[in-house]
Amino acid sequence: MTTTSNDILLKVTDLEVSYGNIAAIKGISLEVRQGEIVTILGSNGAGKTTTMRTISQLLKAKSGSITFNGVELTNLPAHKIVSLGISHSPEGRRVFGILTVEENLMLGAYTRKKVDPEILSWVYNLFPRLEERKAQLAGTLSGGEQQMLAIGRALMSKPSMLLLDEPSLGIAPILVKAIFAQIRKIAASGVTVLLVEQNAKVALKLANRGYVLEVGKIVFSGTSAELLGSPKIQEAYLGKKRH
Amino acid sequence: MDIFLQQLANGLTIGSMFALIALGYTMVYGVMKLINFAHGDLVAASAFVGLFIFTNLFGSGTSIFIAIAVFLLTAVVIAICGVFLERVAYRPLRTAPRLSAVVSALGASMVIQNGIMLLWGPQLKIFPDLIPQVYWDLGGVVISLIQVLIMAFSLILMIALYIFIEKTKMGTAIRASSIDQDAARLMGINVNNIIVTIFVIGTSLGAVGGLFIGLYYKGITFNMGWQYGLNAFIAAIIGGIGNIPGAMLGGMLLGLFNAFIAGYVSSTWADAFTFTLLIVILIFRPTGILGERVAEKV
Numbered sequence: 001m002t003t004t005s006n007d008i009l010l011k012v013t014d015l016e017v018s019y020g021n022i023a024a025i026k027g028i029s030l031e032v033r034q035g036e037i038v039t040i041l042g043s044n045g046a047g048k049t050t051t052m053r054t055i056s057q058l059l060k061a062k063s064g065s066i067t068f069n070g071v072e073l074t075n076l077p078a079h080k081i082v083s084l085g086i087s088h089s090p091e092g093r094r095v096f097g098i099l100t101v102e103e104n105l106m107l108g109a110y111t112r113k114k115v116d117p118e119i120l121s122w123v124y125n126l127f128p129r130l131e132e133r134k135a136q137l138a139g140t141l142s143g144g145e146q147q148m149l150a151i152g153r154a155l156m157s158k159p160s161m162l163l164l165d166e167p168s169l170g171i172a173p174i175l176v177k178a179i180f181a182q183i184r185k186i187a188a189s190g191v192t193v194l195l196v197e198q199n200a201k202v203a204l205k206l207a208n209r210g211y212v213l214e215v216g217k218i219v220f221s222g223t224s225a226e227l228l229g230s231p232k233i234q235e236a237y238l239g240k241k242r243h
Numbered sequence: 244m245d246i247f248l249q250q251l252a253n254g255l256t257i258g259s260m261f262a263l264i265a266l267g268y269t270m271v272y273g274v275m276k277l278i279n280f281a282h283g284d285l286v287a288a289s290a291f292v293g294l295f296i297f298t299n300l301f302g303s304g305t306s307i308f309i310a311i312a313v314f315l316l317t318a319v320v321i322a323i324c325g326v327f328l329e330r331v332a333y334r335p336l337r338t339a340p341r342l343s344a345v346v347s348a349l350g351a352s353m354v355i356q357n358g359i360m361l362l363w364g365p366q367l368k369i370f371p372d373l374i375p376q377v378y379w380d381l382g383g384v385v386i387s388l389i390q391v392l393i394m395a396f397s398l399i400l401m402i403a404l405y406i407f408i409e410k411t412k413m414g415t416a417i418r419a420s421s422i423d424q425d426a427a428r429l430m431g432i433n434v435n436n437i438i439v440t441i442f443v444i445g446t447s448l449g450a451v452g453g454l455f456i457g458l459y460y461k462g463i464t465f466n467m468g469w470q471y472g473l474n475a476f477i478a479a480i481i482g483g484i485g486n487i488p489g490a491m492l493g494g495m496l497l498g499l500f501n502a503f504i505a506g507y508v509s510s511t512w513a514d515a516f517t518f519t520l521l522i523v524i525l526i527f528r529p530t531g532i533l534g535e536r537v538a539e540k541v
Contacts, residue, residue, distance in 0.1 A: 047287050058425050078428035087429075094426040107419050110412070111431035157431065 015064035033034035108156030121130030146174030159188035200237035250506035256491030258498020259397035263452035264475035267445030269490040273421035274324035283472015289453030325446030483534025
């Protein structure tokens with residue numbers, strides 16, 4: 001897959017985030033261009049989810065800036081973000097368990113005046129399982145199905161950029177493969193993707209570029225091929241031993 | 244059999260009032276995970292506001308239009324009080340530890356209760372007959388027009404609320420916010436607006452409940468919010484706190500239970516039996532009758 005243009009869609013500059021006195025993100029900068037799939041890799045506690053939640057303004061930055069299409073996000077409330085075109089499928093899926101699958105999807109289109117039937121059928125096309133189970137309560141779905149629902153729900157707002165936080169977390173390997181195949185399709189349809197993953201192997205297979213986050217700092221960035229080729233990354237994230 | 248039918252009618256009347264008031268507790272708890280202890284006092288305030296509006300705006304004389312006007316104006320005044328309460332007592336404590344908000348709620352309860360006493364005095368007041376005293380004797384069972392109106396109007400309000408919550412976009416957003424506020428924000432839902440909406444709906448329903456209490460029991464006192472509020476709160480817990488149909492069911496059950504205890508045992512013992520019922524239900528269904536319908540998979 002090639003980068004279609006050089007327009008920077010999302011730009012994070014010198015971002016710092018802390019929980020009380022504890023610094024979680026210690027000044028990171030990254031950018032995502034239109035049409036790219038970019039991944040942020042890192043182990044538990046590296047600050048990946050914090051970064052995503054700060055982009056969505058669920059967390060407030062201590063300093064630094066985040067711009068999307070040139071619009072500064074850090075002074076906006078969280079509920080204003082999705083209508084700018086950024087949709088976030090959060091870590092742990094966070095589907096509304098006691099609402100039906102269909103109600104979950106409708107909420108994804110909350111900021112739109114009307115639910116676009118084309119988007120709905122596109123989502124059902126990507127994840128046919130959701131259509132089969134649309135009247136079922138989301139809490140009764142399997143983990144993989146809930147992940148499909150979380151992604152589908154995020155797509156309902158017709159975003160130009162999708163934030164995916166650990167879509168492989170706690171899901172059977174066969175479903176991970178299926179879900180990543182659909183993420184590829186979503187990206188091919190023109191949606192820019194920022195993907196956070198612990199599963200570096202599947203993430204790098206999908207992404208154009210990647211950043212490696214360690215205890216709140218970016219320690220490495222490059223194209224997927226560069227990351228795959230780096231001995232340090234191989235050892236730390238891909239499970240290969242140095243000879 | 245006569246006692247049974249008579250207490251059935253009385254129980255459904257009391258239950259309707261409990262249910263209307265319980266909805267305010269349960270809706271606020273659903274989204275904010277906070278027991279709004281001031282709710283019962285707003286209910287009491289509504290009876291006094293209704294009395295004030297009636298005597299100052301309409302003087303005397305009753306008609307269906309005056310009754311409707313008193314209900315609407317009171318609901319508006321109490322809803323404004325509810326929104327104000329949320330803004331000053333709860334919103335600043337949104338991220339504070341849970342206990343701080345509970346203490347704030349208890350404080351707000353005292354402020355409103357004492358406020359009513361300052362404005363209208365500590366004596367018992369007699370609520371005006373907004374609705375004519377008409378009774379029907381149905382072979383030993385006496386039902387008043389007021390009872391029929393309370394039951395019918397409560398039923399209409401509860402059906403309307405149920406449809407609003409289950410079928411509309413706003414209602415779905417309210418349910419989503421009560422499940423997961425952060426996820427709701429990611430959908431673009433302004434949770435602050437949802438909370439204000441909940442306070443408007445909950446306190447308006449409570450205001451109707453307070454006016455019904457005035458109409459039905461006649462005597463209103465500044466501290467009656469505690470008594471009716473506590474019963475409605477127990478009704479909300481019995482039904483499953485946070486669950487809207489649960490509050491309706493819990494209110495009706497508790498009203499019937501109270502009426503039958505009063506009919507067959509003694510009304511002096513009603514509270515003792517109410518709390519016993521609460522304990523028994525909490526032992527066997529800690530989340531209430533309709534609480535937690537589905538365990539969420541993690």
